[in-house]
Amino acid sequence: MTKKPEDLRSHRWFGVETMRSANHRSRLMQLGFGQPEFRGKPVIGIINTWSDLMHCHGHFRERAQDVKRGVWQAGGVPMEIPAMALPEVFQKPSTMLYRNFLAMETEEIARSLPLDGLVLMGGCDKTGPALIMGAISMGIPAIYVPAGPMLRGNWRGKKLGSGSDVWKYYSELRAGTIKQSDWNEMEAGLSRSAGTCMTAGTASTMAIAAEALGLTLPGAASIPAVDSAHPRMAAAAGSRIVGMVWEDLTVTKLLDQRSLDNAVAATMAFGGSTNAIPHLIAIARRAGIAMDLERFDAISARVPLIANLRPNGDTHLMEDFFYAGGSRGFLATLAPHLALDAVTVNGTLGAQIEGAEVYDRDVIRGLDHPFYPEGGVAILRGSLAPDGAVIKHSAASPEKLRHTGPAVVFEDYNDLDARLDDPNLNVTADSVLVLRQAGPQGGPGFPEWGMMPIPKKLLAQGVRDMVRVSDARMSGTSYGTCVLHVAPEAALGGPLALVRDGDMISLDVPGRRIDLLVDEAELAARRAAWTPRVAPQQRGWTALYQRSVGQADTGCDLDFLERGEATPEPEIH
Structure with missing residues (x-):
């Protein structure tokens, strides 16, 4: 172990013999904890973005319990902490308005509470980037647990892809080629389980990017939300974060130019969402790593698109991708374009994908037979x-x-x-x-x-x-x-x-x-x-956002969050 119990952040709250520490310990005992359960052990914050309106994270109450099981098994103390959910279709005018809010909340939760490491539970489009941005700025060990894609949709024997088929069939409804009753029937078959969009949308794109960044366990990005492999992965992540705390393996030690370039290459080869560009730029800038639009274009020019998934392709969805070999098989195929010595939460990237196989080369194409000759963006x-x-x-x-x-x-x-x-x-x-x-x-x-x-x-x-x-x-x-x-x-x-x-x-x-x-x-x-419009909001978060947000090409972070040294650790008196 690199760290000793007295080196833990939580030791300052619970391990010293002062009046305030005694008060801290008594309040945990008020919650039903015994002293042996938390003294000298890593306290792990499980940042859970569940809510009754977070459609993609409907399984996160259960998954948090799986994470806790893994933390306990590894000798840590799990503490589940709710954070703002960003439900993509419900939140107006845009969840992107609140990405930086969640990033700041994550950072401040971790800084102000007695936490030694973080398990970041996200998935729906902006939650993953936000959680990662906050963890970078905080600077303690963290591991990401992606929500996983939902099951593929079904209508009259046809596979349905969330989002993609909404646009497609709504155009046909407006054109008069299908009836309202057809539309209503299709609507009912579109979203069949918990989990994120099962197309190659932003959620799966950012999960693939997070795995390529080295922030998830091997294969975590592509496991369907309701597959039994998903709770096993969540428990394993809970166990692994305890080890990362003892090793002092912080997010900033995982991220460098190699890992960011790996994430961009994976995003391009996945044919993923254009939204990945401002997210990855914001992540890079938080970590002090060079990343701009030209770098995206240069990597896209040399990396072929090898994932045959909607909305690029016509047939396959994330469930098919998982059965075809998943994110490990995909990254193994892409290996010649990746820095395999980049460090991850579980060794090097090369070690994470060693031995991975692909079982369906129509879904995950080979480099010699790509779906598209260059990256998707x-x-x-x-x-x-x-x-x-x-x-x-x-x-x-x-x-x-x-x-x-x-x-x-x-x-x-x-x-x-x-x-x-x-x-x-x-x-x-x-x-x-x-x-x-x-x-x-x-x-x-x-x-x-x-x-x-x-x-x-x-x-x-x-x-x-x-x-x-x-x-x-x-x-x-x-x-x-x-x-x-x-x-x-x-x-x-x-x-x-x-x-x-x-x-x-x-x-x-x-x-x-x-x-x-x-x-x-x-x-x-x-x-x-030309004269500018008057800003519509003069108070609250939106007013702060409009005063401080950057442009798309710089990642849309807030200027006071993307620059400068981290806020000092709180003093304990």
């Missing part, structure tokens, strides 16, 4: 996005990847909702739909509005994809030719704020360009006439 720059934009080109229409068309501009989401289906809207299949006021400041909170619906009159003509450009995000389960995260955003007066109906916009994904084809003198005149 590309970084764009140009006069419309001088600080960058992203596109998930693996889930876009190939014929749209080079396109020039006239803009149809929506001032904000309410404007989009009011006018999109107007029969008199001046729009064709060649138009470029533009949405602004949907970035970190403009949303506020960077909502997932980037996969704008196709106008109803075009759906009736058979159109199912268009070029769409916004400063918004989109769900990792979404698809289509959607240019996202345009920076600077419109709310700050970026070029997106200056676009007018009829302006020509040029998209060139192979050339990594997105340009507004308007004369610079005209843009200068528009810029001089």
